[in-house]
Amino acid sequence: MDLGIKGKSAIVCAASKGLGRACARSLAREGVSVTICARGEDALRATADEIRTMFGVRVDAVVADVATPEGRAKLLAACPQPDILVNNAGGPPPGDFRQWTRDDWIKALDANMLTAIELIKATVDAMAERGFGRVVNITSGAVKAPIDVLGLSNGARSGLTGFIAGLARQPRLASRNVTLNNLLPGVFDTDRLQSGLKIQSSKTGKSIQEVSEARRATVPAGRFGTAEEFGEVCAFLCSAQAGYLTGQNILLDGGAYPGTF
Numbered sequence: 001m002d003l004g005i006k007g008k009s010a011i012v013c014a015a016s017k018g019l020g021r022a023c024a025r026s027l028a029r030e031g032v033s034v035t036i037c038a039r040g041e042d043a044l045r046a047t048a049d050e051i052r053t054m055f056g057v058r059v060d061a062v063v064a065d066v067a068t069p070e071g072r073a074k075l076l077a078a079c080p081q082p083d084i085l086v087n088n089a090g091g092p093p094p095g096d097f098r099q100w101t102r103d104d105w106i107k108a109l110d111a112n113m114l115t116a117i118e119l120i121k122a123t124v125d126a127m128a129e130r131g132f133g134r135v136v137n138i139t140s141g142a143v144k145a146p147i148d149v150l151g152l153s154n155g156a157r158s159g160l161t162g163f164i165a166g167l168a169r170q171p172r173l174a175s176r177n178v179t180l181n182n183l184l185p186g187v188f189d190t191d192r193l194q195s196g197l198k199i200q201s202s203k204t205g206k207s208i209q210e211v212s213e214a215r216r217a218t219v220p221a222g223r224f225g226t227a228e229e230f231g232e233v234c235a236f237l238c239s240a241q242a243g244y245l246t247g248q249n250i251l252l253d254g255g256a257y258p259g260t261f
């Protein structure tokens, strides 16, 4: 299916690896020019080269920490008026809330709530003027089914979710073909998952294969999601066809969430 977004431009945050990279690839395949960012230069340049070679679109790579005002300014300077914005950043560390300081909370809120809000603020009104805009926020299945040790993530991402629920319904955006949705990953096979499995293996003394199988067994699909599957759903949310789909939280988790809604 042609997604009807050829020639559009996108900012995809935190996209040298994993889910962000997959979103950038799927958009590029549709003929969207992409501006991607990450903090580490080597992986970012490699991803940019790969996407350019595979899909022949314009790819701008911006070395930046998107959770900082300077990083966001660099990103917006490279692409001041995107048609599509995919918000993403690294997730906060696990732990016990008794040990977290105000600084820990501010870091999590900055990365997983306020950064997305700042980038939305800088871009959506111009999208509305042009009559097309798509915002996709990568959040987490933990917004729907909180994970105890990920309290920083549960809290910060739920804050973003509540904000988006209100903003997406503003007529000045919705009536101008600007949609805002959240994509909630369950367990996806990315570097982040692999490093989590390694930590679990060294803590429990079990092999990586054992902890990996135990984790897979929690997913009715019997496997981890692939980044490519995630990128494809993101591209659909950014499509011309998805113009009536806004303010939603779309869970991609292989059936792991046990509820009806």
Ligand SMILES: NC(=O)c1ccc[n+]([C@@H]2O[C@H](COP(=O)([O-])OP(=O)(O)OC[C@H]3O[C@@H](n4cnc5c(N)ncnc54)[C@H](OP(=O)(O)O)[C@@H]3O)[C@@H](O)[C@H]2O)c1
Residues within 6 Å of the ligand: 013, 014, 015, 016, 017, 018, 019, 020, 037, 038, 039, 040, 041, 043, 064, 065, 066, 067, 088, 089, 090, 091, 092, 111, 138, 139, 140, 141, 185, 186, 187, 188, 189, 190, 191, 192, 193
């Ligand atoms: N994978 C899953 O199963 C899963 C499940 C639930 C939620 N999530 C959430 O989804 C998001 C993406 O996860 P992932 O699995 O794709 O992670 P990943 O494989 O570790 O990739 C993270 C990407 O984000 C970049 N990045 C991280 N922090 C950044 C920052 N402050 N500024 C710019 N770039 C940044 C990284 O590059 P640099 O390090 O070089 O900056 C890298 O390109 C995270 O928030 C994660 O918590 C993932």
